[in-house]
Amino acid sequence: MLIELGALAIALTGGAWGLARRHRARLYDRQRRRVAAIRQTQAPALGLGRHGVPDFSRRVVRLRDFLPAELFAGPSAEVVRLQSAERTFVPAHKKGGTIAYETLIQQAPAVVAYYHAPELMGFFSSVVGTPVVPTPIEDQSSLSVLLYDRPADRIGWHYDHNFYRGRHFTALLTIVNQGHAPDGLSHARLVAAVDGREVVVSTEPNTLVLFEGAVVRHKVTPIQAGERRVVLSMTCCSDPRAQAWQGIARRFKDTAYYGVRALWT
């Protein structure tokens, strides 16, 4: 009897795993088709040549007025309209909201078009000194929105662990940053450890911070009541292939942003 029950449990688990895999494969196929359609209809010119090639020797660079104002308005309006953030809380480390890549693919085509614009990846490649491409569609953090809008939303000191064969970079474009700090911004400050010093990286709206999170330790200090900081996070990689264990490790990391569903979606 016990043996039969055990066999039944194994069969049910295997069946559920197979169904989840099929469901996931279909979901990614749909998302790939939608991204391809967006790329065909929208290929924005972003005017990034005016930034030249900023110095990336410290593995972090900050660019104010990243996009021309008229180009910043459309995608930022799309981001502000989005409602479906997933809230997560990791005691003593992280609290905040996140909107995943799959939601952006469905609801924010202008943002997706910017992320996939050849000019953007070409610019990032020239800055970091190696050709980079967007990280895969299976990675919910490839393109996401980070929300700090409830008291004490924050993230403690950490490195962005790299789950790919190539080097991995993160670009944070600030969409909204409003608060009661003397400069009118929120108290959610991006702080990076650069050359052994803690450096506050000011992130006014339309500021881009590009960094290699695997080697630059960083944190965001707690936001206060009545403040709001909304950031578009874009990741890219010099080789987006991953070993199986790296894919699994990335999914476990993503549970801190999207809850346990990150293990199977």
Ligand SMILES: [Fe+2]
């Ligand atoms: Fe990070």
